[in-house]
Amino acid sequence: MMNPEPQGGFPDAPFGAPPSSPDWSGHGAHPAGPGGGFIAALPARPLLIGVAVGFGLCCLAGRVVSRLPMLENFRRFHDLISLTALFYPTASELVSHVEHTVPRDKHLVVVGGASYFRGAGQNPDELWTLELQRLLGDDYCVVNYAMNWGGITPFAGVAFQALAREYPRISFVANASPVVVDDVDGGEIYRYVFWDAYYKGMLALPAPWSDQVREMARRERKDPAGLELHLGKWTDQFSYACDLWTYVGYKWFFTVWSDHASETMTAARRTYADPFNAKLAQEQRAFRQDQGYVQRYEAWNKDFAAKGFLPDKDGQLKLDPPAFGLISQLSVGMFPDDLKSKCYLVFMRFNPYFMQTFTADDWKRHELMYRVGQQAFERVGYRVVELPDADFTADDFYDAGHYMASGGRKVAKAVAASIREADRAAQSPNR
Amino acid sequence: MKPGAENRQKGGRARALAALVLGLLIGAFFHYLLYRYSLPSKPFIYVAF
Numbered sequence: 001m002m003n004p005e006p007q008g009g010f011p012d013a014p015f016g017a018p019p020s021s022p023d024w025s026g027h028g029a030h031p032a033g034p035g036g037g038f039i040a041a042l043p044a045r046p047l048l049i050g051v052a053v054g055f056g057l058c059c060l061a062g063r064v065v066s067r068l069p070m071l072e073n074f075r076r077f078h079d080l081i082s083l084t085a086l087f088y089p090t091a092s093e094l095v096s097h098v099e100h101t102v103p104r105d106k107h108l109v110v111v112g113g114a115s116y117f118r119g120a121g122q123n124p125d126e127l128w129t130l131e132l133q134r135l136l137g138d139d140y141c142v143v144n145y146a147m148n149w150g151g152i153t154p155f156a157g158v159a160f161q162a163l164a165r166e167y168p169r170i171s172f173v174a175n176a177s178p179v180v181v182d183d184v185d186g187g188e189i190y191r192y193v194f195w196d197a198y199y200k201g202m203l204a205l206p207a208p209w210s211d212q213v214r215e216m217a218r219r220e221r222k223d224p225a226g227l228e229l230h231l232g233k234w235t236d237q238f239s240y241a242c243d244l245w246t247y248v249g250y251k252w253f254f255t256v257w258s259d260h261a262s263e264t265m266t267a268a269r270r271t272y273a274d275p276f277n278a279k280l281a282q283e284q285r286a287f288r289q290d291q292g293y294v295q296r297y298e299a300w301n302k303d304f305a306a307k308g309f310l311p312d313k314d315g316q317l318k319l320d321p322p323a324f325g326l327i328s329q330l331s332v333g334m335f336p337d338d339l340k341s342k343c344y345l346v347f348m349r350f351n352p353y354f355m356q357t358f359t360a361d362d363w364k365r366h367e368l369m370y371r372v373g374q375q376a377f378e379r380v381g382y383r384v385v386e387l388p389d390a391d392f393t394a395d396d397f398y399d400a401g402h403y404m405a406s407g408g409r410k411v412a413k414a415v416a417a418s419i420r421e422a423d424r425a426a427q428s429p430n431r
Numbered sequence: 432m433k434p435g436a437e438n439r440q441k442g443g444r445a446r447a448l449a450a451l452v453l454g455l456l457i458g459a460f461f462h463y464l465l466y467r468y469s470l471p472s473k474p475f476i477y478v479a480f
Contacts, residue, residue: 042450043443050454051461058462086470192469232469241465255463256470 055239062240065247066092069100071270075127076118076144078274083189084148085260087249087269090242091197094145094159099166102141108167109142109419112156113175116348117146119408121398124274128408132173135416147190152176152345153334154186158193162202164339171422173415176345176384178373179307179323181330184216191220195233196242209336280398287399288353297354297400304350305358305366308373317361319368328376340381344418346411347374349387350401353394385418387411 070093071081081087102108111117111129119127129144136142145156152174160172185194197203198213205213220226236242249255250269257265261272277283287293308324309317335343347370358366374384387410396407403411 038449039453042446042453044450046447046450047454047457050451050456051458052454053451054455054458055462056458057455058459062462088470232465235465236469239462239465241462242469245463245466256467 058241058244059239062242062244062247066090066240066243067096068247069097070247070250071097075124075274076129077147078124078272080260080272081250081269082147084258085269086256086258087254088192088242088246090236090246091158091162091193091202092200092240092243093246094155094193095162095197095202098143098159098163102143102167104167106167107136107140107169107171107423108163109136109140109171109173110156110160110163111142111144111146111173112150112152112154112160113146113173113346114150115146115148116175116402117173117346118144118148118150119146119403120148121280121402122405122408123276123280125276126405126408128403128405128412131409131412132416135412136419140419146174149189150174151180151182151186151190152343153182153184153194154190155193157182157186157335158197158203160342161204161335161339162197164342165204171342171344171419172339173344173346173385173419175348176377178347178370178376179304179327181327182334184213184333185220192229192233195230196236199233199237201237204336206336206338209333212333280404284395284398284404288394293400294354297350298357300400301350301355302357302362305362305369308369309365317365319372321372324372324376327373328379331377331382332380337381341383344383344385344415345377346385346415347387348401349389349392351394351397351399352389352392353397354400383418383422385414387414 070089074097077089079085081089098108098110109132111132117128119129122128127144129142133140133142145159147155150156157172157174160170164170183191185191195217198205198217203213217230221230245255252268253266254261254269255266261267306317308320308327310320310323312318349370355362370386374386377384391410391414392407396404396410398404398407
């Protein structure tokens, strides 16, 4: 039989628990079950002290682990240590890994961008960033922080900004497009890293760039999702909760269920190796045989070749200089001025296998778009690395855009040449 | 001191210690909740690259 509910209060506690006396020293709770009486009999003051001390110790632990190197045998963020599997590394963890693995006198090369530069389509031992490291030599240290669906500014871009304060010789390499500019905070998926670094005081924030960042923060806080994110990251500068529990999840046991690890939910994420895929060549063939995929990317590439162009009165597509002026103007805000010359934006080209319906006009526009896009970014101080179509064959690609090992090696060669050339120019006495 | 009073004192200390330990766990749990609230309920993307 149910206990009758007293007027204006909770139902009477079963099993003879003491009645309510909601004061600081008494037993204000009505816990159910046989253990409830014991819990209700506990004195409130030590309990509250315990809550405060427990919370405080966790904050302290979070602060401590945020300064430790978390990632082990790290080469890239594979699926189980990425956001797709609900693994959200913090800005401090990205920075700490580098601080503990790369000496300050080395030239640090932080690689960012999306899955193209993460090395999707390449096995762990044939990653393009390993080739880049080999080509650059021991004076350089390459760290691959590219993430699926990343861009220029998010994730690795934040680590780069924070690390630029400590490493006098630093470069940032990211895949880019001649017609795409990223938000300062990297956009919805990865903005948590930027605001994590911002509230923890890890970013330099020189003026006038800082005005733009503060304005963006104000704007985002007007939206409920943005307010939640900012409140969470503002709190985290004190609690370091994300640092502690991400560290625990990586080192000892993971606490969040995800589709990618449904049978081994609690296994520490450090125990998962970057998987070797022996079927890359088969999968490459499958993409080419999938007519739906082919048609989709033929259409996508055609559409892409029209970006930055407008039809004239005869319906012919003509370059739209204001569009590239806008790209130039917007790209000013991606990074502070003093870091722009350290950014190598690598303009991605796509698999020619999926551009077979291109007409001569499409190719002409395509080339013009890349050339004018390069000028737009270079005008404001970024370095652009071009990957000419002529250098790549269809077999260098895994699918419509990701590189196989052979394509990765070509990208590494172009990037290494560009970094070396800039270094030589910087050391030249005629500067 | 009477044996009854001594037992009550020991019991009081044990309860205080238990309350403290429980409090520590609750404090850690609150801290963990901050982390969990920062995660999205679903990952942003389910496709594999």
